[in-house]
Amino acid sequence: MSTFAPRTPIVAPYGTWQSPITADLIVGQAIGLSQIALDGDDTYWIESRPSEGGRYTLIRLRGGACQEEITPAPFNVRTRVHEYGGGAYLVHGGTVYFSNFDDQRLYRAAEDSTPMPITPETGARLRYADAVMDAQRRRLICVREDHTSSREPIHTLVAVRCDGDDCGGATLVAGHDFYAAPRLSPDGTRLAWLAWNHPNMPWDGTELWLAEVSADGTLSNPRRVAGGARESIFQPEWSPDGGLHFVSDRSGWWNLYRWRDGEIQALHPMAAEFGEPQWTFGQRTYAFITPSLIICAYTQDGIKHLGLLDTETGAWREIASPYTAISNLCADGKRLVFHAGAPDQFAAIVQYDIASGAFTPLKQASDLQIDPGYISIGQPITFPTTDGLSAHAFFYPPRNRDYVAPEGERPPLLVISHGGPTGATTHALSLKVQFWTSRGIAVLDVNYGGSTGYGRAYRERLNGQWGIVDVDDCVNGARYLVQQGLVDGERLMISGGSAGGYTTLCALAFRNAFKAGTSYYGVSDAEALARDTHKFESRYLDRLIGPYPERRDLYAQRSPIHFADRISAPLLLLQGLEDVIVPPSQSEAMFNAVRAKGLPTAYLTFAGEQHGFRKAKNIKRALEAELYFYGRVFGFTPADPIAPIRIENLD
Structure with missing residues (x-):
């Protein structure tokens, strides 16, 4: 990319700096990369392409030389199991098996051949993920999510014949609410897998099961070998010589273990996390x-x-x-x-x-190639928060080699609350963060209590306290920077997506620290989320808030939609119209309530988007709309040519 010629920095207010890191730049050339696999000397991965409407395609790198696309359009290598997907393909001996997003069927793509379906057409009611090859029996063993009845979807482990399976798979394991990570021993005689039940999420408590695989492919002697309601097991894996390994947080940290002769051995105890929250398959x-x-x-x-x-x-x-x-x-x-x-x-x-x-x-x-003069490097910080505890974040000060602010001016601060809420932000380069910092807006990316990466006790701070602990940590992080003289306390903003959007809405409804906020498909009605969301998360809030409907009172107390009269800061809402995790009705209700109160507010919807924006034009529009919104609220004019949005009670 081109950069500006070296020159004496221009004195200009924060927020008005011209930056080469534009929304067009962010969506125009960058792709997403995920789901790696090795097959002999070949390497495979998934590319998600905003320029193709967010389509996921499978790429093969032959022996470190030539890259080729295995799944040309219109194929879209995504599974909807648990709605968040992952584990969407398997490669074995040059043949690829993958889930196609539109119909959720499994397809086989042999060497240089057109992909052919191997499971029946069901209108996406049978969905598959996290497959492993059983080469001896010419079948895949995978998780299946069955939506063919009017009841809650049924999860099982099934065997699908590689040459085509008109039945959609034969059930091997059933009875638990959820399954993941079926893993076959190298000699094909034993199968390990993870299972868990409501109300647990996989980072709360999972079980590691083991069974023998009979000659006819059925399983015998299934037994639980590790895990439980208060122990999270992650990534069961067989060593090449047939030893079963896994990650467990039984010590308070996700550490490595080995199961051998009925005994569990800790391999390297350490105050560190060797596991991750299992939002997707195949981690x-x-x-x-x-x-x-x-x-x-x-x-x-x-x-x-x-x-x-x-x-x-x-x-x-x-x-x-x-x-x-x-x-x-x-x-x-x-x-x-x-x-x-x-x-x-x-x-x-x-x-x-x-x-x-x-x-x-x-x-x-x-x-x-971006000139480092436009890149702000995140500074890990630990700051005091409620009840004498500490919380964590990455602080990104403004940075643009072409500009300096007027003497004495402190930058506005954008606090970002990540999704999940059981997730974590990382230290890696994010152009969306640099979009703000290169325009003169500081960013605080918060790993509030409940985030992963700091041990089970830190993760469990959010239990029963969602909408409280996360909000406190975002508020206290912002106040800490104000006290340090690093940002302007009168220009504090907060933004987040999904659960981060909920934190944003709670911060605006129940605290008075922030002067503006943006919710990307955020939860405004916790009770509606408990009633209407998909199976994977349908009992998630039992632990984060309380059992529903028994503690319906807590859900009402924690729902910003019931306290719109308390919001005293302008609010922007951005929402995908096909979102089944947080339906559009939640954002619509919040918008109507804030508008009725007379506060500046705007609501933008995006057709064809689900939970998280994948299309380039929509990512661009949302990011620019957020910048435009803050400019109008705080009275600065961005250097970018941005199509205006209608802001109720302001225009």
Whole structure:
């Protein structure tokens, strides 16, 4: 990309700086990268393309040389199991099996052939995810989500014949509310899997099960070998010599364990997180190089690291890397391939050569070259919060090599509350963050209590306290920066999507710290969410707020829609019209209530969008609308040419 010629910085108010990091730049060339797989010398991954309406396509890199697309349009490699998907494809011996978004059927794509369906047409009522190959029996073992009845969808583990299965799969395991991670031992004689029941989410409590696989493919002697209602198990994995490994948070931290001869052995106890919240299928934080050598990613203080563990000797060493966000690890005896991010680099698929220690990007989310003079590096901060506790965030001060603010002016601050709420923000480069900082707006990206990456106790701070702890931490983080003299206390904004949108709405309704806010498909009515959302999250709020309907009073107390009269700051709402997780009715109700109160407010809807915007034009419109909104509220004029939005009670 082009950059401005060096010159004496221009003195201009914060928020008015001209930046080369435009909304068009963000959506025009960047792609999403996820779901890595190795097959011999070939490497596979998913690319999500905003320029193609958010379509997910499968890419193969042959032996480190030629990249080719396996699933041309209109194929869209996404599964709707749990609505958040993941684990949408499997590759074995050059043949790919994948879920297609529109019909949710499984397809087989043999070498250089047109993909052919192997499950029946059901109008997307049978959905599949997280498959593993059972080569001896020519079948896939995977999670199936069955919407064919009028009741709650039924989750099972099924076997689907590779050459076509008109029945949509034969049931192997049933009885639990949810399943994930079916994993077959190298010799094909044992199957491990995860299961859990309402009201637990997988980071609350899961069970690790094991069974023998008979010659006819049926399972025998199923038994629980680890986990329970208060222990979260993550990523069961067989070593090449048939040892069952997994991650558990039984110590208060997600650490590595091995099950051997009926005994569970801790492999490397550490005050660090080797697991992640299982919002999607197929997440992997460790991989085997040899039967006894594991290469793994772990989190400390919000930063990801790589480590190498010898499971026989216990020897451990950290692998120095330039990356601070690391996920989706795949390895063989020669290489590790993973998804990586760094504070000053675009996200990428990266290969680590085990012999030489060299890191080589295989594919970057963008080929743009951005002058570091426009990049703000996040500063990890820990700040005091309610009840004498501490919370965590990344602070991004304004940075633009071409501008300085007038003497004495402090920057406005945008506080970002991440989604989930059981999730975490990372230290990796985000152009959406840089969009703000390069225009002279500081950003505080908060890992409030309830976020992952800081141990189970920190994660459980949100239990029964959603809408309180997260809001307190966002407010206290902003106040901390004001007290430090780093930002303008009269120009504090808050923004978030989904659960982060709920935090935003609660902050505006129940606190008076922020002067404006933006909710991206945020929850305004907690009771409506408990009643209307999909199965995976249908009991999520039991733990975050209280059992429903028994504690209906708490849901009313925590729902901003009932307290719109308390909102004293302008509000922008952005909503996808096909969102089944947070339906449009919630944003509509909030908009009408705030408008009736006479506050400046705007409501933008996006056709064809679900929970999270994927289309380039909509991502661009939403981001620019948010900047325009803040400019109108705080009286600054962005340098960007932005199509106006109608702001009720202001225009």
